[in-house]
């Protein structure tokens with residue numbers, strides 16, 4: 001058996017629920033650090049950023065599941081739903097910290113969403129994540145049909161692009177991290193387009 005087969009054999013025995021637990025504990029731990037003043041001089045802003053970056057990491061990770069299988073044979077498909085939902089929960093936390101602890105005024109929340117372009121773009125990415133999260137269950141796959149469901153979940157690509165634009169727009173001065181995310185997302189998107197073209201030509 002090849003290495004990918006051995007890894008897949010081990011992975012088949014690992015349930016998805018520990019992933020949810022670790023993500024929840026990590027999110028809670030960050031919150032506790034912020035609440036007890038152990039997250040630097042601006043704990044609310046830092047917490048907001050930590051959740052945002054975690055959400056983006058899981059979003060990108062969810063997009064790498066298929067390419068990883070195609071390129072290496074390692075199959076993480078059993079964990080894809082958990083990865084996607086964890087992304088969503090971190091972004092809900094990101095949005096929650098921003099609205100409830102940072103801005104703390106409904107008028108300003110609306111004003112920022114409408115007037116600050118990086119917030120508008122972040123909000124658009126969040127809006128696209130909602131149908132993906134709502135349909136991340138077997139019942140939705142059955143109701144929509146596998147093909148429609150797959151089409152709907154391609155929304156993850158524009159979501160990731162909007163999320164990276166959000167990041168690029170909000171950083172002050174030059175920072176390498178958002179460009180690294182941009183390169184990864186564009187690379188994954190290009191690979192997806194190439195596969196689809198090959199499939200159409202076959």
Ligand code: HEM
Pocket residue numbers: 045048049050052053055056059091094095098113119122123124125126129159163166167170
């Ligand atoms: C898919 C959705 C989203 C993703 C992936 C995302 C990701 C991120 C990332 C990576 C950062 C920077 C973290 C860092 O500096 O290390 C960030 C910051 C931020 N995001 Fe988001 N975000 C999303 C949605 C939103 C939404 C819906 C809002 C509010 C409406 C928002 C508001 C902010 C704010 C205010 C900051 C911090 C700006 C500052 O430090 O002044 N984001 N986000």
